Structure formats: C-alpha cells, structure tokens
Amino acid sequence: MHVSIQQLNKSFGPVRANQDITIAFAAGQIHGILGENGAGKSTLMKLLSGVYKPDSGQIFINGNAVTLGTPRLAVQIGIGMVGQDPLDVPVFSVLENIACGLQMPSDADIRQQIMHWSTTLGFPLHPDQRMRDLTVGQRQQVEIVRLLIAGSHVLILDEPTTGITAAQVAALFAALKTIVATGKTVLFVTHKLDEIEVLCNTVTVLRAGQLVGTQLAMPISKEAMLTAMFGEFLTHPQVPAKPIPTDAPRWQLSDTMLQDTTFVLGPLNLSLPKGMIIGLAGLEGSGQRVFMHHLAGTAHPDRGHVHFNGQPLTRANPLVAWLPADRLHEGIIGAMSLSEHVQLLRDSLLAANQNATEKTAQLIVDYAIKATPDMPLQQLSGGNQQRAMLALIPESAQGILLEHPTRGLDTVSAMAIWQRLQVRRDNGATVLFFSADLSEIMQYSDAVLVFFGGQVSRLLARDSLSEEALAALIGGVGFAEVSA
Amino acid sequence: MKTQFVALRTPIIAMIVALTITAVLLLLAGADVFAAFGVLLTGALTTPSRIADMLMLLAPLLLCAVGLTMSFAAGQYNLGIEGQMTVGGVAAMWFLRGYQDGAPVLVYWIGAVLCGMLMGALWALLVALLKRYMRVSEIFAGLGFNFVALGLALYLVFGPWKRPGVASMSGTEPLADALWLPTVTGTRLTLVTPLLAIVMLAIVWRLIRHTHWGLQVRACGLSALASVRMGVPATRRTLEAMALCGACAGMAGALQVIGVYHALVPNVASGIGLMGLLVALLVRADIRWVAAVALFFAVITSGSIQLPLTLSIDSSISGVLQGLIVLAVIVARARRGEEVA
Known part of the structure; x- marks a missing residue:
C-alpha cells in the first residue's frame, strides 16, 4: 500500500504545527520521521492515523484521496498507530484486548492469529496473559500484533523505544524489518539518531512544523541529520563565560x-x-x-x-x-492570583497584609508582568505566567x-x-x-x-x-x- | 463588579431551570404550581413553632455545610459526613452515660460536645489517611465508614446501651432530664446549636479567607502538585482540613443527642449530612454563601411538610427541587468548563 500526503496543513490556534507537508512513503520500507520536540512529528502522525483532521491538504492511498475521519476508520483503511504510552485495558487478557475492537468470527481464530504473529515476529506473547502483568515493551508488542490482525498495511510507531529494555528494542527492530519484508510500510517517529541509522531506509526531517528539504535515503551522516534538525548554526558574540570555580560545590x-x-x-x-x-x-x-x-x-x-x-x-x-x-x-495555582501566591510563600499567620500587597506590586513592576495583583494567574498569557513564576x-x-x-x-x-x-x-x-x-x-x-x-x-x-x-x-x- | 455579575449569572439561570422543571412536575401531578411554591417558601415561617422547627434543621445543617466547605476547599469530597455525625453522637452519649444526679451539668454538656468533635475528627482523619497513604478515594472510604458508623450505633442501641428490657430503633435509655439542653418556651428548639453553628461559621470563615493556613489549604485543593513545589505542607493541611470538617459533623451529632433526641438513636444523622453536601456542592469552597444556601434549603425542607396538609402534595417535592438546583448548577459549571465542585 502506497501512502502519500500533499500540502498538509494543521494549526492549533496561532501555532502552525504542520505547514505544507508533502511526502510519499514507498511500501516495503521503514521511514524515519526525525525532529526535535515540537517539530510537528506527532501532529503529522495523528493526521495520518485519523486522530486529527487536516485544515487543508490531502492524504492519498494507492493514488486515491481518502478522508480518514477517525482512528477506527483509519485502521479499516489500513493505517494503525502505536502510541507513545500503551492504551489498553490492563485487566483484560491479551486475547480480550485484541478481540474487543475486532469483528472476527471466533476467539479461536484470533487466538490462532495471535500465535501466528507472535511466532513470526519473535514476540513471547500468550493470548491468556493479563495485560497488567506485562512490561511496557510487551504491551507495545500486543499493540503491534493487534494492528496487524486488524489488517494494517501501514504501521506508525511514535517514539517506541522510550521505556523499554535493550532486548525489547532489538526484538522490536527485528520485528519491524520482518513486517516491511512482507510489503507493509512502517513510519518510525523518533528523535534518536542512532535508531534512524540502524533501522530506517529513508528519513524525513521536520523542524518547526515544516519539512526540511526532501525525504533522504539512508545512510546519511549524523552531522547532516543534526544540521537538518537544528537549522543553520549561529555563531554567538563571545561574551566571556565565567570560569568554572573550584571552591566547595553547590x-x-x-x-x-x-x-x-x-x-x-x-x-x-x-x-x-x-x-x-x-x-x-x-x-x-x-x-x-x-x-x-x-x-x-x-x-x-x-x-x-x-x-x-x-x-x-x-x-x-x-x-x-x-x-x-x-x-x-x-x-x-491557576485559580489563585499573584498576590495570593506571594502570601502563600510568606510565613505569617494572617494571609493578607500590607507587606504582601506592596511586594506584589513591586514584582509586577520588576518583572513587567501584565496583570493586576488580584487576577487569577490562569487568565494571564503563557509568557506572563512564566514571568510570574520567575518573580x-x-x-x-x-x-x-x-x-x-x-x-x-x-x-x-x-x-x-x-x-x-x-x-x-x-x-x-x-x-x-x-x-x-x-x-x-x-x-x-x-x-x-x-x-x-x-x-x-x-x-x-x-x-x-x-x-x-x-x-x-x-x-x-x-x-x-x-x-x- | 462586572465579574461579580457574571459569577452570579450561572446560579441564577440554573435556579430558573430547576424551578421550571419542578413546576412542570407539579403541573403533571395536577397541582397548583404557584400555591405549591408559596407553601414551600413560606410554610416554615408562618408560626413561631414552625420557625423553631426550621431552625432545628438549619443549625446542624449549617454545621455540616460549614465543615464540608472546609473539606471542599482542601479538594476533599467528604461523603463520610453522615458517619462522622453518627460517631459524634455516639461519643457524646458515651460521655453522658457517666452522669450521675447532682453532677455539674455544664461540664457534661461541654465534655459531650468535645467528645463528639474529637470522635468526628478521628473518623474523618481515617478517611483522609486512607486516601493519602493507601490511595483509597475519600468518596468511597467515606461512604464505607458511614455504614460502619451506623453499624456501631445500631450495635450500641440494641446491645450494651439498650433500654432495660426493651431494645428498639427508638434509641437508648433517654438522658436524665437535667441533661436536656434548655429550650425556647413552647418549642423544642434549643438556642445552643444555632449559636454554636454561627460560631463555627465565623471560625471557618476567618480561617479560610483570612489566614495563611486557609490559603495553604485552598492551594492544596486547587493544585496539590504546585503547592508541594512551593513548599506548602500539603499532607498536613489536607488532614487538618478533613479533621476540622469531621469535628463540625461530630459537634452536630453530639448536639442532636443532647438537644433533640435526648438519647442515642441509630439514625442520628438523618440525612442532614447529605443535605449539607448539596449545600457545599452549590457554594463550592466559597464560605460567603454557605449560610444563605443552608437557610434556603432548611426553609423549603421545613415548608414542604405543610404541602401534604394544605395541598395534598407529597413533601418529597422539596428534595426534588434541591436536587434539581444542584444538578442544574453543576451542569452549568461543566458547560463553562469550570471545576464542577
């Protein structure tokens, strides 16, 4: 299955999380999606898996424009996403977890499918294990098996190596290679360069919501990937840094x-x-x-x-x-004002006093906080909240x-x-x-x-x-x- | 002042919605809507003895609501209020059983009220400790302890403290006449309970709104994580607020025993704590409105007793109205994206 996106845009209020993103993902390959936090990777993957709807632009599957609508619809079309944190029902067994979202004739069929995929991918899963007894890595394996049984042709993994053991990372990488060998596609979201190097066939770099250059075929040097992630390196006016003192440390x-x-x-x-x-x-x-x-x-x-x-x-x-x-x-505390915070941090028996009022007024001036002393902090802009916190x-x-x-x-x-x-x-x-x-x-x-x-x-x-x-x-x- | 008006708009709209639904229910029941509302609002105020009955409900209700406002300010939904009231009554009865003729009555009254407060506070602390250290929701722990408290009262009434020869739901052996709190002539009302309720209201008002301690409690209730970061002793403040709430409820239970039932009855709480929860839900942590809302609830609850007599309408309509008001306010808050309680 060939997936491509054309001129995809998605904004959250004033933040343009994805701007004019155009990429084609060839089948049978592992595609790395690389970028720093806030670069727009997760937004893009959520657009592809039906969690978000794009503001404009199109998603094509085998050349046909599709509307993904909901995650359920995306899975039916053949795109499944493994989230950063396991989203499953801890008291269910592996079998129940996989069965509850599927329309398969019988548990026996599902059981047989679980055994089949576990063996193929080298995952040590048993249908009757309780989810809550499994490690994060095993729960991720269940999720992958679930999506494969549901018929996914495109698997999206969002930062999948966070919180799992080295052995599970190795098992995951081997499994992903097995999966793409059957002609399926894997989109692998990460900010770890090593993982891109050992696993991916191509890499796409996002920075500040935009695509950096085009999709690049691996191998590429780490330096080149870093330049793409962070942009042009600035040279800074060399204000001499304080030398590192050697007296008693903090x-x-x-x-x-x-x-x-x-x-x-x-x-x-x-x-x-x-x-x-x-x-x-x-x-x-x-x-x-x-x-x-x-x-x-x-x-x-x-x-x-x-x-x-x-x-x-x-x-x-x-x-x-x-x-x-x-x-x-x-x-x-969003519902409390700056003056209440000032009082909270003081150690006096009575809350309100002249001192606190004066101190608050002084902080507002010193830190240029756009607020009155009695305004709940949640009504302030993010920048002003930050200044209040520093004050x-x-x-x-x-x-x-x-x-x-x-x-x-x-x-x-x-x-x-x-x-x-x-x-x-x-x-x-x-x-x-x-x-x-x-x-x-x-x-x-x-x-x-x-x-x-x-x-x-x-x-x-x-x-x-x-x-x-x-x-x-x-x-x-x-x-x-x-x-x- | 504009913000004041906006803050009041939601409860006013919610009130209109609740009254409208109640009116429709009354119409469906074939009743005269305006006459019924008239009786609800004024039925409790027509004669001195009815006013006295209304105050007898208002005083313990206010005590519970004041305590709950404290616990809500700390972010604790203390559904164990009824149980805390019950054990307060039990502790008071335990202390009063030591009375012998001729002993100074005042000492026994004060001792019984203090025992009730202490026991109520401990009962609430159990819930708070379970929440803090065992991660049991205070809602479920509180409800569970309500049944335990009721069981304790039933055991005492039917067992060790039963009347000689008869054990019945009507309660233990009545207190010696000397121990009954004096009443206003011609009524069953004692003025001690309303006075103590006002004292507790004043104390909690001062604590919540004007002390550093109260500020810290409110901070814990609004954001435990941020308060801890800023150095607020969150665990201590939460426990203290819960204990204070339990003490208010225990005081109410003790005063019901000394001033109303003159014995320990199993149902010493009689739903007053639950009505206090409705009041607390309406005012959230805002102590300024507690007395007014409690008064309103006491008036319509007492007034509703006249409904079957004058209009052949069941008195439960007051409960329906109260429930609808709370529901409407909560829905309105949720729609505005606010914290519900």
Whole structure:
C-alpha cells in the first residue's frame, strides 16, 4: 500500500504545527520521521492515523484521496498507530484486548492469529496473559500484533523505544524489518539518531512544523541529520563565560544512579559549582528532567547521594527553586492570583497584609508582568505566567532549576528574564536550565552538561564549545571523549 | 463588579431551570404550581413553632455545610459526613452515660460536645489517611465508614446501651432530664446549636479567607502538585482540613443527642449530612454563601411538610427541587468548563 500526503496543513490556534507537508512513503520500507520536540512529528502522525483532521491538504492511498475521519476508520483503511504510552485495558487478557475492537468470527481464530504473529515476529506473547502483568515493551508488542490482525498495511510507531529494555528494542527492530519484508510500510517517529541509522531506509526531517528539504535515503551522516534538525548554526558574540570555580560545590554527585519509571541515568560523578549558569543540553527526554528532580530533592537516587551545600539532599529543600515546564499543572495555582501566591510563600499567620500587597506590586513592576495583583494567574498569557513564576522564586534560593525558562516568550522578555537570572548567579545562586533551543544554551550558559544515552558529560566550559560542536555531542558524536 | 455579575449569572439561570422543571412536575401531578411554591417558601415561617422547627434543621445543617466547605476547599469530597455525625453522637452519649444526679451539668454538656468533635475528627482523619497513604478515594472510604458508623450505633442501641428490657430503633435509655439542653418556651428548639453553628461559621470563615493556613489549604485543593513545589505542607493541611470538617459533623451529632433526641438513636444523622453536601456542592469552597444556601434549603425542607396538609402534595417535592438546583448548577459549571465542585 502506497501512502502519500500533499500540502498538509494543521494549526492549533496561532501555532502552525504542520505547514505544507508533502511526502510519499514507498511500501516495503521503514521511514524515519526525525525532529526535535515540537517539530510537528506527532501532529503529522495523528493526521495520518485519523486522530486529527487536516485544515487543508490531502492524504492519498494507492493514488486515491481518502478522508480518514477517525482512528477506527483509519485502521479499516489500513493505517494503525502505536502510541507513545500503551492504551489498553490492563485487566483484560491479551486475547480480550485484541478481540474487543475486532469483528472476527471466533476467539479461536484470533487466538490462532495471535500465535501466528507472535511466532513470526519473535514476540513471547500468550493470548491468556493479563495485560497488567506485562512490561511496557510487551504491551507495545500486543499493540503491534493487534494492528496487524486488524489488517494494517501501514504501521506508525511514535517514539517506541522510550521505556523499554535493550532486548525489547532489538526484538522490536527485528520485528519491524520482518513486517516491511512482507510489503507493509512502517513510519518510525523518533528523535534518536542512532535508531534512524540502524533501522530506517529513508528519513524525513521536520523542524518547526515544516519539512526540511526532501525525504533522504539512508545512510546519511549524523552531522547532516543534526544540521537538518537544528537549522543553520549561529555563531554567538563571545561574551566571556565565567570560569568554572573550584571552591566547595553547590551540588555534588558521587557514583550516583538516578532513576524514574522509564529512565536510568548514571552512574554520575559531578560537582556543580556556586554562582554559575549551567545549560543542560540534550535531545528532549535524555534524562534532564530526572536529573532536575533529583537536584530538587523531589526524587531520590537509586544508589549514592546528591549533596547540596555539603549535605545529603533527602527531601525538597527550600533553598532550591524548581520551575517546571508544565506551568499550570505543577508550577502555579491557576485559580489563585499573584498576590495570593506571594502570601502563600510568606510565613505569617494572617494571609493578607500590607507587606504582601506592596511586594506584589513591586514584582509586577520588576518583572513587567501584565496583570493586576488580584487576577487569577490562569487568565494571564503563557509568557506572563512564566514571568510570574520567575518573580516568585524566593530571594533566598541558592539553587534554581528551570525547564524551558523562556519558552513562549518574545525576545525582549527573554532577555529581561535572563538579566534577572544573571543577577541571581552573581549573588551566588547556581542556575540550571534546559531548553530545546541550542542558541539559548550557547548564549546564556557559563558551562554546559550534555545528556546522551543515559549518561551526562563532565562540566564543559561554554567557551570551549561552538553550537555546531554542541549539536554533534547531543547526537552522540564525540560524546565518549567528554563523558565524565 | 462586572465579574461579580457574571459569577452570579450561572446560579441564577440554573435556579430558573430547576424551578421550571419542578413546576412542570407539579403541573403533571395536577397541582397548583404557584400555591405549591408559596407553601414551600413560606410554610416554615408562618408560626413561631414552625420557625423553631426550621431552625432545628438549619443549625446542624449549617454545621455540616460549614465543615464540608472546609473539606471542599482542601479538594476533599467528604461523603463520610453522615458517619462522622453518627460517631459524634455516639461519643457524646458515651460521655453522658457517666452522669450521675447532682453532677455539674455544664461540664457534661461541654465534655459531650468535645467528645463528639474529637470522635468526628478521628473518623474523618481515617478517611483522609486512607486516601493519602493507601490511595483509597475519600468518596468511597467515606461512604464505607458511614455504614460502619451506623453499624456501631445500631450495635450500641440494641446491645450494651439498650433500654432495660426493651431494645428498639427508638434509641437508648433517654438522658436524665437535667441533661436536656434548655429550650425556647413552647418549642423544642434549643438556642445552643444555632449559636454554636454561627460560631463555627465565623471560625471557618476567618480561617479560610483570612489566614495563611486557609490559603495553604485552598492551594492544596486547587493544585496539590504546585503547592508541594512551593513548599506548602500539603499532607498536613489536607488532614487538618478533613479533621476540622469531621469535628463540625461530630459537634452536630453530639448536639442532636443532647438537644433533640435526648438519647442515642441509630439514625442520628438523618440525612442532614447529605443535605449539607448539596449545600457545599452549590457554594463550592466559597464560605460567603454557605449560610444563605443552608437557610434556603432548611426553609423549603421545613415548608414542604405543610404541602401534604394544605395541598395534598407529597413533601418529597422539596428534595426534588434541591436536587434539581444542584444538578442544574453543576451542569452549568461543566458547560463553562469550570471545576464542577
């Protein structure tokens, strides 16, 4: 089955998630879809699997224009998508999960089909196992088998290697090769260059909602893929970066293993000095978030300790401020106003007082927040919410952790935010941030940590790097030389 | 002031919808709609004794609603309110059983109310702890503990605390006359309960709206994740808010025993806690409206008692109206994309 798309457009409000995308996917091949987070990969795949409807443009199957409408219709036409997180019924058996969406004559038929595909693809599945007893990787295998039994000719996999074991990745890759050998098509969405290299026949790169160049036949060098993902590398005016101090560190990790449900990082040996701005560079999901959680004290290492100011960090420390990317969920309380937030952070018996009112008014001026003190923060624009969150960092904070500190802000606001953070740094605070924007890391960091393949590099002086070199490290090129 | 008006528009429209549906139901039943609404709204206010009866419902209702407003502010849907009221009554009865003729009555009254509050608070804390540490929804845990509390009361009424010779649903051996709270002449109403309800309303009002503690509770209720990030002790605040709610309910239960039933009856809660939930659902965490809404519910519930007598309409129409109002408000909120409760 030959799938192609013509001039596909999809916008969400002012955000043009996909712009004029035209690609043809040849049958019998694995097509890589590569791009940073927010590049528009997931939107494109959701258009192809019937989750979203395009604003304009056409999808063709074997040359005929089709309207996919709903995921159910897309599966009937022959396009199936395996999502990032398993969407199944945990108390059902493998058989029940597969059977519930199908119209097949009998369980015996389905059972036989499951056995057939499991054997063909080398998946150790049994129809009577409970879904909840399976690992994430096995549940993904069930999903693939389900779509194949439903008659899919095109399989879409969205970041399928997140959270599964190395052995399962190997099994998955082998299975995908078997599947395309039967003339089916696989679309493989990822931001990991290694996976594209070992698996894909072609690669299509998206950046900021647009197609970069045309579909490229593999093999292609990692450098070429990185250039396509990040665009032209800028050279930055060399403001001298602060040299890395050697006195007692702010944070210290010694042979420390960090872990969350899907990610293992380490073992790490790092000293993060006082009074620096440190950029965390790496493709999204390379462990930056796990790292920050541990530095904030809200997650605890599997092995070893995280020391803050010489003390082991066993719980959230009031001297560490953490600003999450998911502002309205984790960062601020949308229904409360800035003045209520100011009161919340103070330690006085009565809520409202003159001091809090004055402080709020001062913050609004200092951080140029477009809001009144009593406006619920959810009514503010994203940029103003971000400024409010920054304004609320206590003066006493010695460690400041930021996820995407200037996302959604215009250049002037971003510069103002950075000036504020630089003042904090000059007062001795250590500021860590991650950003999808390499230029931002190059422009504002004194030093950089690179995250790749479950490891973190040693602390690299910003002066010693160019944006191009940093991009290469993010993709793993030359990472071995800088790893701690 | 414009925002004030917009905020009020939804409940007003919801009210009109609920009244309209109730009117249609009354028409279908062949009743005189305007006469029926007239009786509902004024039936409780026509004679002093009817006003007294209405206040006897309003006082415990207000106590429960005030407590629930506290728990709703903390984001806890405390459906265990009836059970907390019941164990409050049980604890009060337990304390009062130690009374002997000639002992200072005031000490026993205060002791019984405090026991009721303490027991109610503990009962609510159990629910909150199950939620925090065992991930049991407070809705189901609360409902479950309601049955346990009822079972406890039934066991005591029919077992250890039964009247000599007879065990019946009508309750335990009545309290000594000296322990009955004094009533307003010519009525069964004691003024202690309404006064304490107003005191609790004032305390909770102050706590929620004017203290740092209350701000932290509301922050936990609105976003637990963000509050924890900003250093709010979310677990403690949630437990404290639930305990305070349980204490209000326990106080209501204790006062029902001392001032109304003069004995422990199994049904000491008698649906007042559930009506308190309706009030709390309507006002959400906004303490300013609790007294007015509770008064309205008490008036139409008491007024509805006159319906069968004057118009041959079943009194359950007041419950229908109350339910419809709450439903209409919740639907309106959901349509505006707001939090439902």
